[in-house]
Amino acid sequence: MRTPLLIAGLLLSAPVLAACGTESTGGGGGDADDPRALTVESSDDACELSASEAPAGTLTFDVANSGSQVTEFYLLGEDGLRIVAEVENIGPDLNRELTVTAPAGSYVTACKPGMKGEGIRADFTVTASDEEPVVDADDQALVDQAVANYASYVEDQSAQLLEKTTEFVELYKAEDDDAARALYADARTHWERIETVAESFGDLDPMMDAREADLEPGAEFTGWHRVEKDLWPARAEGYTPLTEDERALYADDLLANTTELDTRVQELTYTIDQIANGSRGLLEEVATGKVTGEEEYWSRTDLWDFQANVDGAKVAFEGVQPIVEGKDPELANALENRFAELQALLDSHRVGDGFKYYDELTPDEVKALSDGVNALSEPLSRLTAAVLS
Amino acid sequence: MPKVKVSRRGLLGGGAAAAGVAGAFAVGRAGDGAPAAAATPLAYDFHGAHQAGIVTPMQDRLHFAAFDVRTDDRDELVALLQAWTDAAARMTAGLDAGAVGAVDGASNLPPDDTGEAIGLPPSGLTITFGFGPSLFLDADGNDRFGIADRRPEALRELPHFPADNLDPARSYGDLCVQACANDPQVAVHAIRNLARIGFGTVSVRWSQLGFGRTSTTSVGQDTPRNLFGFKDGTANVKAEDTTELDSHVWVDAGDDPKAEWLAGGSYLVARRFNMTIEVWDRQPLGDQEAFVGRTKGVGAPLSGGDELTAPDFDMPGSNGAPVIATDSHLRQVHPDFHGGAKMLRRGYNFVDGSDDLGGLDAGLFFLAYVRNPDTHFIPIQLQMAKADALMEYLKVRGSALFAVPPGVAKGDYVGESLFA
Incomplete structure (x- = not known):
């Protein structure tokens, strides 16, 4: 998307x-x-x-x-x-x-x-007037710092994505399915943390992260969710498992695209409004795909993605937080509290190193998560304007 | 003591009743966009060369229903179409659905009209019928009614479009009925009574209520707004432009040798676009306008002018990109990029309460009449699904295609040219 x-x-x-x-x-x-x-x-x-x-x-x-x-x-x-x-x-x-x-x-x-x-x-x-605004001379320094930090964060996540994807495709090709399933959500965490950046590459995104229903007619179903379906075919009626050769084809394709993504990410530069918008964008991903259980239709690992989107949104927010605190302290405070509330909700669904599967959540629990996303998203939609004010 | 008559006709008053009886409608017929004077109820004749409810100035309310045919008996199906025709002609004239009426029948029988429209004027009611592809060949490939060889070439299930997430319980259907009126109770009354007449022969597959038109079908109408808050339907095909209608809406006798019966008819595309309202509402105004390609206030294209100014897709904007963004809705679906193809859109806003997560279950129930879906709908929908910025905020949950037979002459029944 x-x-x-x-x-x-x-x-x-x-x-x-x-x-x-x-x-x-x-x-x-x-x-x-x-x-x-x-x-x-x-x-x-x-x-x-x-x-x-x-x-x-x-x-x-x-x-x-x-x-x-x-x-x-x-x-x-x-x-x-x-x-x-x-x-x-x-x-x-x-x-x-x-x-x-x-x-x-x-x-x-x-x-x-x-x-x-x-x-x-x-x-x-x-x-001069009695409404003279207070000018913070350190704004530019804060901005430079935020931009540099965010670039480092994206590069780090991309590197971890590449490392874990390499491991994942090896397990999958070797038909060590239990180990591949165990690593799937963990590896994707690094994609979801930088999803708005990764998706800005309009050619790579559909090849790596498209859901089957989103494909154009005639387009081939490839990437993470193709492999996901093969590893968790329980909900796929009359599904034919991929052959060894097909597995290698999709696995190698995913790894090649991940490598290409990592190469391109090194060249990216960011503006402060892009970082703030990215924070909002990640919460929109949660609202439209994760909280509804649509993203990980086969594996039901939506809460891992949910957490990763929130991680990325929080990092972006915290990067610009010193700027916002100077310009709109109430907004900064509200966002900090709402991030904490949403995190507490997510923590209540933790199981071991991971989370409950989406189909283990009750309707009331899903509703509460959705309410938490709305509560955070509304003030978050004013973040960019506040940063630029 | 004589029984007091309280049928709809009786309550309309002498003048209106007389007009109804004579069929000389004071107001009505396509092209007359003027609002009815208070003393003269707005009514449109059911009969004519084309079915009413297509170029008719768009009413404010909709009840749309899709039906599946339960019988394999051609005569039974024809009998239903005859009964529906009779009831539709009566109800659009402001009369009860049945000849007896809601309160004039035997006390030991259920009335032949359900009664909720007693005292209500015709309210501009139109009732429009269509035939789905599955009427010609069912899911098992059976030609139940001996009409498979007359199935129009273009009447097929629509292809899967990217981002379609169709609910079969909101999609497809053997038959459809579109009821539009300025009073929601009148539109619902029409579908309710037609469904009742059909029980046994057909079953309701799905139905959709709509409030608030999202198009204009006449130059006399102001452009309304969709639930994104933007004007919608600015560049619609209008009833007054008969050349455009002939080019883009009405099927011509020579269009399809298998389907000469469809001449004077049209194709109807019905799609339920759910909007992710809450996410949309958090988009900055400038972004919303960039996604649509128009200003939110007056609805002018971002290349300037007012609402009716033609967009200039080549006008340079800031940062080396066109001022109307390439992925804007305006550009992606504009006739300039689709060989001039236009649709007559007749969609409605809908809100079906809230979903399980407390979000509005709302959006646009898209209705469009086209001469040929293969040239006037499918390529445009495909392009939109692939590249339109608005798709980020839309989920398609329902979809159907119907062939809409030509209008009905007095004494004939709807679809008679198909079964004759």
Whole structure:
């Protein structure tokens, strides 16, 4: 399944950070009585703001495009280089709203009709006010740290995935099925922890993690779930076990794709909003596939995947947590508590090193897990905006 | 003391009753999108060249039912179609389902109308019938009614589409009945009474309630919203554009030599798209708009303009990608990328309460009328299932295809051209 990781990055490609820029889009216009509510008319050859200054605080720019091509609007630092906040992809006759928390200082505004060149620029002044935001000078350091840590985490999980997949396919090819079954969920844990990253490779994902029902007509069923079905055929009516040669074919294919994934992961770089969106995306994976018992239809090891998705979401959250604590301490606190509550629920289903199988859960237990996912997912959906604010 | 008559017709008042008797409907017929004046109940004639309920300005409520035929007796099936035709003509005129009525019969017999529509106007009720592929050849390959050689080439079970997770109890069927009305009780009354007439000959396989139309079938109607919160059906084929209808909706006599009986009819695709509502609601506005390809407010394409502006799929956007994302729903299903193929969509929002996990059991009950599903539906659905950003938030749980015979002349029965 696809995730919003890359799409969201496209919309909110916000370097932001050094100051306090956030952006949101929406309707609504400027308020004549509110000096912090400004309008911008971006035409093919002009960029007209309703005012050239505003008091410090949360400013909104309602950007209307009266030109003939797509435009963008930027609030830049005094140097005209540093992007404080931006809103992109405003089509002709459409408008989008940009919200930014700006401290007093000198800025530059720019409309960029056609997204070419440096845009139509003007000076903009934010005057001192009693709503002056607190600027944390260490933001950039926190961001750099979070991005570096997350890259290390993904590389580490990918390495463990490769190691355990290598072991798993050997057991499977050797028809040591008990040992292969014992390792299956454990190996997949490393995939599920970085699932939103792994799925961003649209060619590898369907070959490695597709469920049978999700295949296109004519597409071959390969990857983890193909092998899963062969190891746990109990729910498959009239199933014909794979031959030794077929086993080798699917096993080698899975390992080759895992190796390719590991190679590509080394080249990835991340932005802070991608990390925050990835946290949200992993919980969506739980909500749509794991808590419903659809992911591991044959093996019923959904709770292993559930835990791994939560692990990955928590790591991503904890990476940006110092930033959020400075900007929205209530949200940071709520997320910390909700992660802990969900973890306590999952812990109550632990058996030995693993978990109960999905079909051992009562309907009430599944409902409680789902409620825990909803409770966490709702505040988590505001994480990216808070990080970028 | 004379019995007091309280049939639906009696309660309609003299003017409406007279109109009903004469068949001279003050309002109605495809193409007349004007709302009914308060004094004149909205009613559509059951009879005509095409079945009503296709280009009829879309009503707000739906009850759709699929039936399996229990008998192997052709005469019994034909008798049912005749009885259904008679009841449908009566109910769409605002009359009771049976000739006796809900409260006018013998006290020791169950009434021939169930009564919940007493006092309710016709409410724009249309009743539309269709035939599934299994009517022609059943699951065991039996030609139960001697019509297998007249099965239209395109009337087959739809192929499996990626992400289809079909519940057989919400899919397929030998026959279908689509009842649309502006009052939900009138639509339910229609299906309930038709099912009752059919007991013994047919059994209800599944049925679906819909509230809130998600399309416009007439230029006089505003575009409604689906449960994603977006306008839906903006670019639908409209009743007023008869050239488009002939190209994309009505089967022509020369389309299929085996199925000349279907000329003037259409194909109906019915699919139940469950939305993962809770997950969708957590998506940022900008992402939602990127997935759809339109603004959420006015429904303009992201390439600009207003709701009815044609999208410009080549318009460059930020970051080197088109401003209308390649995987947006608007682009993936647009006629520009499907050889110009269009559908007449007639879907409804549904909410069937909540599921076991407390999530809304809700989505879009997709109904579309097309001239040929092989060219006007299957390639588009396949493309959507493969590459549409919205699929992340959709689960298809029900699916069916029906051939919808042409309209019924007075004195004939629905589907007569197939059995004649």
